[in-house]
Amino acid sequence: MVASGALLAVVLLAALGPLFWTVSPNQVNLAETLQPMSSAHPMGTDDLGRDVFARFLEGARLSLMVGAVVVLAGATIGGALGVVAGMSRQPVSGFLGWVINTLLSFPTLMLAMAVSVALGAGVFAGAAGLVLAAIPWYARVLRSEVLRIMSRPSVEAAVVAGAGSIRIARRNVIPHLMPTLLIQAASNFGAAILTLAALGFVGLGAQPPQAEWGSMITGGLQYALSGQWWIGVFPGLGLIVLVTATTVLADRARDILDPRGSYVRS
Amino acid sequence: MSISKYRSLALAGCAAVVLVAAGCTASPTPGTSSPGESSDRMVIDWATGNTTLDPAAACNQDDLSLIHNMYATLTKYDVREGSDGTSEYDPTKIVPALAEDWEVSEDGKTYTFTLPADAVFSDGSPMDAEAVKYSVERVLGSGTCAAFYLQAGALEPPLIESVEAPDATTVVFELNRPNGDFLAGLATPAGSIVNPAVVEANGGSKPNTPNQYMASNVAGGGAYLLDSYSPGDKVVLKANPDYYGEQPATPEIEINYVTEPSNLLLQARSQAADVTLGMPLQSVNTIESDACCRIVTNESPSFAQIALKNTVAPLDNPKVREALTLAVPYEDILKNVAYGYGSLFFGPVVPGAVGHDADGSAPLETDLDQAKKLIAEAGVDGPIKLTAIVNTTTPIAVQLATLVQGVWKEIGVDLKVEALPPSEFTPRYTGGDYQLAVNLEGPGVPSAGYQLTLTAQCGNPFNNAEVCVDGADELLEQARTTTDPAEADELYAEITQLWRAQFPRIPVYAAQHVTVLSKDVTHFEYAKFLDFTTWTVSQ
């Protein structure tokens, strides 16, 4: 319950924060660089005098949005891929299985990095890379789930009765996939946010002056060692809280929806 | 055994490991010298990894500085006293290096160098006129920036017509026009003398083809030998016993490439590094008052700039350019981005380059009202929307761009900042594919003639901002071909005034070269191509 509370808090902060905290995250103020926490700046200011709290909120929004986009796109495309792979016959099924396996053999970060560079840095390119890296996970998990469902007597009966694939998919398969999909999405969300931050750390993904937690941590690294720790520490805490919350919720979801838990998390 | 016994065993095991590890780290405590470290060895932390060891392929400043210490050149810069007990190079004076002496013909087109009879490469083969001829021809045929540096930027047509070695100790250069910077070009690492036998045995010298062996090996006769090389990680140099000149003061140099700024700071603080090069200025600022280190600043021919593409609307309108130039908060930037490690100027030639007219390059005052007025006068339709490209690996440029973006909003200019990874920034910048570009730059040869040719000569393919100032080209031609430095200076001063009236680009500030030295360093010398041979550190 702590977890859902934390998640809700972050979402509310991100969504409603700017209504209350009207300081601009990109307002440069050279007279007030590297200020410690104060009532005017609850999280201090960074090296260009920008309010860290405002950037924190902006970063929260970005992480949540990118996480949501990646999960939606990944689930849709990856899910579709998995369903088709599971329901079709050879050679299509084998081919799709091969594509999924190929994508899976790449370290996630590498794939995201390579795509990011290919599409030219920036949040959009980063998100595209994350989606591509997430697709095979959904595809594989859903494919094996579909295979399980297909071997059920009710479905076999439908096939024998001559029902078309699409009908079977709609009636018998897809409705049963929701639990699996949700669990996968919940853990994918957290992983996507972390990978986006990693991209920011390496210099890809969100570009300055965009406020993004990962690049804020990088920027804050140098200052942390000279005493201005607030620049990098808060975004890091934000990441930890957000991802922990989603992971715990994912666990809870799995406990409820799939207590036997027979597959591996992404 | 019960599980609690397992558990306590495990805990004990973990504790033991941690204690052992912690105890082991106690011996080589950072900051004090451990057995093995003496004044015979110096540790340098370098923020920028190097990309090649080949003098015929190296383009960037850090590569050139490393190469300079492992190869011999015909000429070099003189040394003068610097601040606070250090010394620095004197860009206005070229003195003999390998060449003992030289003669220039009346028309300034023939240079005859005399070499010593006994200079050798590290493998014992003679470093003679044939080797010089080979090295020069190799660079000229390489088609890289080395050909550019060697000929001091005079490439249209190529400056060096021929180089001959009539005997073992004489080298004769024939130029197709006189050029006051020719000797300076020879002093750049592009003028390094390579061992022909070694190069021929490892890939040879083919036009326009890089030599892979030379990129990671050294075939030279410089002050230091390459003892070990791990690209992007570590380089160890050892003094060359057969060096033709004076033996280096510190026989062994260990260079660590440390790209993470936080690591640089940590190592400087703990004095794990004797010399730190390239530390980001905000870190320098925090370490300034620390007892561990001292900061040495030198005027260097490098500057932060906002390049404007002069041929793209609305930047083709001088009033718009003037407005943008006046709307930059120079003092604020110098204080907050450069932390004071720099100076302001407005002119085509950077301070620190020979031919820079200090009096004529006075900086401009930020004047937002005047800028707004000029924009109105310029008669440009609608709000001005511009895009600036920045290299993500140059944090200062990113900061600058962000800052300027905020200020220009006040004069009605909507600036978008496009941060690009180096692999995208470099081709776009050198190809002129931009409206504005924010970066740190500096002429490869610290001379006005070189810099003007590269950045202000109409029609020069390397002039990627397409700057063209009426009347400047003829004066430039004259200045480059005269061998009278006083006359050249006068001409450069004239060019400076013509240039200023056109506002072709915005030099934001001249960047000083900042070195962090541990308090044990007893002598340091700054040069554009860093020369380690006189650096010393106490025990």
Added chain:
Amino acid sequence: MRSIASRVGWGVATLFGASVLAFLLMRVLPGDPARLAAGELASEEAVRARAADMGLDQPLPLQYLHFIRDFVTGDWGYAYSIGTPAREAILGRLPATVELAILAFVIGVSVGVSLALLAAYTRRRWVDVVIRGLSSLGMATPQFYMALILLLVLSQGLGLFPGPEGRLTPGLAEPPHRTGMFTVDALLAGQWTTASDAFAHLILPAVVLAMVPAAFLLRLLRSNLLETSREQYMLVLRAKGTPRARSYVRHAFPNAALPTITASGLLLAELLAGSILAEKVFGWPGVGSLVADSVLSKDFAIVQSFVFLSALIYVVVNTLIDVVYGLVDPRIRSASR
């Protein structure tokens, strides 16, 4: 035996796909690699000559075939961003990463397994909650953040560990080269100070790298253990009088471990990818930091070689695991795919 052949066949097919993807990723990038390689002030002829030298003027399928042929014969291309052949660069830095990965693996496995056992075995609920919280935390903390905290607290603050100086204290000579792993080489040469120095430098980055695998293993093993402990045979064991601890360690654990071992392939992938971040923060001269820099400078010789190499390792390890799992678990052996 047919299933082994089919598994191996799958492995090879995946490898082929990975090679195509690795090749395409870099080749279809915008930007001109020849110009990048030739340098800023290069002349047009030099750029053209470079492009021809890199084989960029040939049709893509032909370039792919050359890429495969060259890779197999040991020519992995030329890394223009550091001036050495790609194979030398990668293999030269591999021992540093392998050393790190091995220690991280050991730490990760021991911590993960012991905590999982503890969490499943304990009767005190709060222990389980704390351990689950730790595992969530471990997976949620960005590695570079953890690295910063550890450096600040343990290195700068308490002075227990050396800072991010790389593999050895600057000024200390490297041990004679045998495997490239400094701890091993120093031990082989009898240089005890060097060995302990190298080990001390290895600890913090290894802990950072081990964080995610440990947390991951912890969750997996714990849930498998709990599941197994509810199985009928466990009840029978207890009824027979087997002490609780022994029933866990001797019976539950081996059964729960199998699916965990299967997941080790993923662990490897996590280690490989994670090394990129951990190495950057600690200035560890391994393959990860090399690749991170190469991606930014579009040095595709290094990137595609590394990507292909990691895919190779991943496929080989997973195929091996699949085969072993199939041989070991009688339930799988009989079932068809």
